[in-house]
Amino acid sequence: MIRRAWRRLCEDFELFLFAYFGVCAAVLAALVGRPWLGAIGLLTVAPFLGLAWLRGRR
């Protein structure tokens, strides 16, 4: 399972990296006391991730 997850991570590296950026930014916003800002960030990043994920599955 770990090996499969690692292979998936390597295949979809940019997707995971961009998701990581978005999550980190949202967590950072929450840490500095502005969780609503993190929610905005997730909303602005998620559509791109969704599209990239859907395209990758085709």
Add this chain to the structure above:
Amino acid sequence: MTTGLEALRRAYEVGLLLLFAVVLVRSGRTRGATVTGRELAFGFAVSQGVELLAVGLGRYSYPDWLLYFPPRPAWVPLGVGLGWAALLPCVMRLSERILGSSAKRLHLAALDGAMAVGLDLVLDPAVSGEPLRMWLWAGEGMVPYRRWLLGVPVFNFVGWFLLVGASSLQLRWAEASRAGWRWLGLFLLMNLAIAAAVMQLPW
């Protein structure tokens, strides 16, 4: 400044350096040393150059970072240019995945810019706002802004869109053309000139 905040500031800076290292290794393995070197070096040069220009023109400042490049004058942190250079290939590959690598370069560049702004809409307000204040938009001797969004000048988001879009457009053109990479030096100068002009607008 409290210890917790100081630790968060340091973690952010070190995180940018680590991020660049990860992208460097990944890109080197999948795209080869030459393309990787070209992409990351161009991204770093454009970003660091534009940042230096912006700080020099009094648009913002970066106080209390660990590493600056160049070290003197200590204007722009090394992590800022490296982080930006790491983001560029990431959004480029994602755009190619969404639109297809044969899509028009202009469309790909527009999507690259939109993705970068999508991320920056949370990153910039969180990191430059209270209490972290890793960069400052106002201060003595700095040019005041008129239009703000989420506590960040609109100028910043427009700049991200233009800079990411232009850089990715130029990189794709350079990679598709025979010896096109030789033009990257000229593109760098062109980007700096355009950025300097944009910075003079009444934002």
